[in-house]
Amino acid sequence: MTHLNVYHYAKCSTCRSAIKWLQNEGHELNLIPIDEQPPSQEEILDLIAKSGLESKKFFNVSGEVYKSLGLKDKLADLDEQKRAELLASNGMLIKRPIVTDGDRVTIGFKPELYEQNWSQKEERV
Numbered sequence: 001m002t003h004l005n006v007y008h009y010a011k012c013s014t015c016r017s018a019i020k021w022l023q024n025e026g027h028e029l030n031l032i033p034i035d036e037q038p039p040s041q042e043e044i045l046d047l048i049a050k051s052g053l054e055s056k057k058f059f060n061v062s063g064e065v066y067k068s069l070g071l072k073d074k075l076a077d078l079d080e081q082k083r084a085e086l087l088a089s090n091g092m093l094i095k096r097p098i099v100t101d102g103d104r105v106t107i108g109f110k111p112e113l114y115e116q117n118w119s120q121k122e123e124r125v
Helices: 013-024 041-051 064-068 071-077 080-089 111-118
Strands: 003-008 028-033 098-100 105-107
Touching: 003 013, 013 028, 013 111, 041 080, 041 098, 041 105, 064 071, 098 111, 105 111
Parallel strands: 003 028
Antiparallel strands: 003 098, 098 105
């Protein structure tokens, strides 16, 4: 059984689907409410590095906070530190869920991505 940290938002149907998928795989989950306990700037920089993704992929571009701050036009001008600072300032800016085992990181929920990263089923020959 793998222990995973899951940054989620309880009202998010995508998060609920991801959590259900992970639980069905037998993972032990530490559920962290992203709206109440967003990752710190340092944690976000670490998550970005481990994910192998660009920092802009961590933004919830369809969210109200993102839109109200006009980040679509501002994000390109911000460096990694500023982006991480912004993400840490409001968990609702962060695309969710974020799942990590300390080494690997995924954001959002795509079953095929979860199958690659979080499946506990052994390969059948």
